[in-house]
Amino acid sequence: MNKPVTIKDIAKKFKCSPSTVSRALNNHPSINEDTRRNLQEYAQKVGYQRNQVSLSLLNKKTATIGVIVPTINNYHESAIIEGIEAVLQPLGYTLNICVTNEQYLLESEYVDKLLSNRVEGIFLSVSQETYDSGHYEHLEQIKKRSIPFIFIDREYEGFATGSVIIDDYHGAFSAVEHLVKIGRRRIAHLKGPNGMAVAEERLRGYVECLKKYDLPVDEQLILNTNFKVESAIEPVTKLMNLAEPPDAVFGVNDQVAIGAMKVIRDRGLSIPGDIAVAGFDNSPISAYIYPSLTSVARPGRQIGIEAAKIFADYLQQSSGKEFSSKHIVLPSELIVRESTMYGGGLI
Template identity: 35%
Template sequence: MANRRASITDLAKALNLSTSTISRALADHNDVSEATKKRVRELAEELSYQPNQLAAALRRGRSNTLGVLVPHITGNFFPQVVNGIALEASKAGFNVMICQSNEDVKQERKNIDLLMNSQVEGILVSVSNTTQDFGHFDAVRSQDVPLVFFDRIVEGFRGNNVSAVMLDDYQGAYQLVSHLIEQGCTRIAHFTGPLHINIHKNRHQGYRDALTAHGLEIDEDLISVMELNQKTGTAAMKRMLKQSNVPDAVFASNDLAAVGAMQAAKAQGLRVPQDMAIAGFSNEVFTSLTEPTITTVDQGCETMGISAVRLLQKMLNGNPDRQAQPRNVVLRPKLLVRESSLRKPE
């Protein structure tokens, strides 16, 4: 027993008692004598016995566990969302099982299987960049396990037990690009992630519509679709600077690509924002520490996590038969204007 966790069966065998007697003794039931309770507790302490809370919960018909699946737990956004989820789940008496797909749809499928096999009461998920076939979510939907997508959602995937929490990415991008135009920028490049992902598609559409609304032409040569990170942001900026008519601003769909673009621009001797305005999206911690500080859009990370758990709770408690009540929650973005885009005094 030194190499494994002591079980209630081990206690029963050692004391020549039934497992039900051991269970009642540990629960301090009145139908078990004090002498027997004392023997059980002493052995339990000697063997460092810990009750299997998950098994006990399942016997009661509830696991009290929520499954969370995110693309990664690096950076600022997803850790803060998960923190919001954990805080709100704890208040509601839930444990949290966290998995990450590492932006790999195969791992995402495995994680969904793991969570379903663990009999979680609900799943909160943000899909990977490589997810284009959503069949692995059918098992969740068909078994009526409440499913809440957040941030990166599956558009068109509907069901009585499917809901979503998202940011108004379109509006965030529209406001940011409008700000750049108001600062006098007329050739605004856009670095975007894969457009089959809703957040990038909506930010890209906000970019295009803001240009059109302000009477500016859309130049497809100023649009780069890529996996967004610091390295690709730098590479894209270098390509843009080789064009005959270089951009005077960059709107990147995440902050890592924005800082990469800023580094490339400064390496070429350009001043930010005087020669090249830079803006990102997500409000990563480093955006307030760079020189200059980077204009971005705050996504309300913890609020998103808290909202996802509250929505899942409503789905769990909606009806006596536990049929979920689908609902979408859309959060408002907040434009944070900083030095990297300010060409005119506020």
């Protein structure tokens, strides 16, 4: 590894002081025009690149923010990251993305590492294991440092800090209401992991909607998944084997809805004729599969943008200030497609 050229190297070469070189390269007005040009040309020639590490140390600013997410292997999560990047990249910030794989230990380690690296802010989407464990000392650590700390999408309820989430409750509610309105009476729900806020909210939307329409809440029709397409297979098979199978399935996300569709089709049943299916996420593919999937749109990119804006605003109201929590709930919108078309029997 070639050691990078430093300002000192250049100074030695030109028999001047490092200060002069530094000022020349930064176009400081008090530097002689010739000196400036010569130094800049030479710096260019030898490929000088300012050492950001030393600058960070000096200024106590790293221009880096940490993003901790359970996975990036997923339309929604990556849309969030894109949103954050869209706002923060132009401001000169770099993203330090950490993937926890839903593990508490990794999440905790990453928090440590990011704080140690002196990131200027942390965006975090809580991992499943963390919800299960009930630990949140690592989050307290962040708060102690009082750098901007914003939950994206998956928050730890009751933890006072910034958050940008979507209205999972009403999203789920509207999806189930739609199913009711097209005449379905036995609506199953493939729910997400227990204890996870987004999953619980969607479940709540499902339950409350059934109650509103005086439909029974049947525990047999509420089954667990882990958001992945494979995890829908077994529960949906179970549903199909019931004496009285459901006439609609509401999946906690598009992935499990698509998994459900496969099982239903493999049984020779029609969608939505026999069983209507709705998902959550409105992932791009949902419009293109067959039958196209009704889904609740989650503005992932917008979540990222709003979260980044909270951070950017904090920067603006220049310094000294404590980071004050701000909560944003973005609306979700039902997109109706073939998989729940009224009365239809497409397959």
